[in-house]
């Protein structure tokens with residue numbers, strides 16, 4: 303197929319992991335065109351420049367695993383386009399990217415199409431993305447076309463309920479935030495000058511150096527309060543969460559209640575961990591596939607010796623399932639019998655089983671469909687208010703963070719560059735990263 307090029311959501315499946323990016327391009331070019339290695343290499347370099355990759359020479363020599371998600375998408379795009387196809391089929395190519403990279407890539411698709419003149423079939427679950435690219439839109443539901451027409455018309459006057467639902471599911475920036483003003487309570491988590499660094503080999507040739515992922519972050523979190531943390535991929539959000547939970551080595555001050563968290567070790571640390579629970583992006587990885595979900599919730603209660611006996615723990619487990627809107631009778635089901643959203647509810651119930659004071663949510667709705675995302679967010683908010691939890695809500699998408707946060711910290715390259723109330727941040731962002739994230743949220747939202 304020289305007539306058709308493809309790009310997918312997960313570039314690792316399209317790129318050959320044992321070939322350098324440059325060799326893959328050179329081979330593809332030589333397969334399609336009559337050229338020698340030298341000429342193909344020059345052309346490969348041109349394509350890497352054309353997809354706006356910085357340092358094309360370096361990328362040419364790099365292995366796929368050495369690139370970021372956004373860079374890999376661009377290499378895959380160069381690979382698809384270098385055969386000069388008449389039609390490019392793009393299947394959810396931006397779904398795995400953060401909001402900033404998503405927008406850059408969509409703009410690149412548009413520019414290249416104008417430059418090179420190919421046609422494009424762009425497949426996506428996200429009308430907010432399609433809207434910035436398509437002339438014509440086809441809405442599919444269960445394998446059937448339910449609506450079709452010029453984008454402007456479908457957008458303005460959607461005729462089918464499925465189309466309306468897709469528009470409804472997009473984040474709205476005119477929707478009032480869900481949280482009431484933050485309560486004035488004592489801090490339960492205090493973080494001072496937290497630093498996390500990793501030993502990292504930058505390339506095969508240079509020697510190991512330390513890469514600073516979190517570079518002196520300070521903040522306090524009060525009982526009943528949610529602090530949102532936003533920033534692009536790689537800015538250090540997950541390292542911050544893992545550092546303050548002491549799952550990776552970190553320096554600085556961390557206090558949980560009156561406890562000096564950094565002074566804890568061994569059994570004392572394990573006991574204290576109960577008070578700070580983490581919920582992360584991937585509920586599949588978080589749950590043992592062979593353990594019934596009821597057992598997954600009972601386990602931490604046993605480990606920490608909560609409640610008087612097994613009978614009481616069993617009752618508590620059933621109550622927790624109901625609290626996260628799952629039937630109590632599901633306790634003997636296995637994770638694979640549940641949907642993604644249901645598994646995330648199990649993870650939330652398991653965290654609550656520890657009776658924590660702080661809940662740290664790291665991109666905990668990023669992998670869920672927009673409608674399910676909203677349900678899980680509503681659940682988290684309800685639980686937070688009922689249990690007066692302090693919550694650290696980490697996400698790359700400001701449209702989500704603004705709904706649930708009392709305060710927002712904007713991160714860029716390991717540092718907090720701005721702290722603001724959600725309204726303030728949208729009205730007048732003070733940092734460059736704050737502005738970029740607000741713009742990206744507007745770009746992807748239903749109401750501009």
Ligand SMILES: Nc1ncnc2c1ncn2[C@@H]1O[C@H](COP(=O)(O)OP(=O)(O)O)[C@@H](O)[C@H]1O
Pocket residue numbers: 500501502513514515533534535536537538539540541542
């Ligand atoms: N285990 C690790 N070893 C080496 N580098 C890491 C490790 N974890 C994260 N990093 C690096 O630290 C930086 C921050 O990563 P991360 O905290 O995952 O960011 P975010 O969650 O905001 O996307 C990135 O440059 C990443 O490559």
Ligand SMILES: [Mg+2]
Pocket residue numbers: 539540541664665
């Ligand atoms: Mg992360």
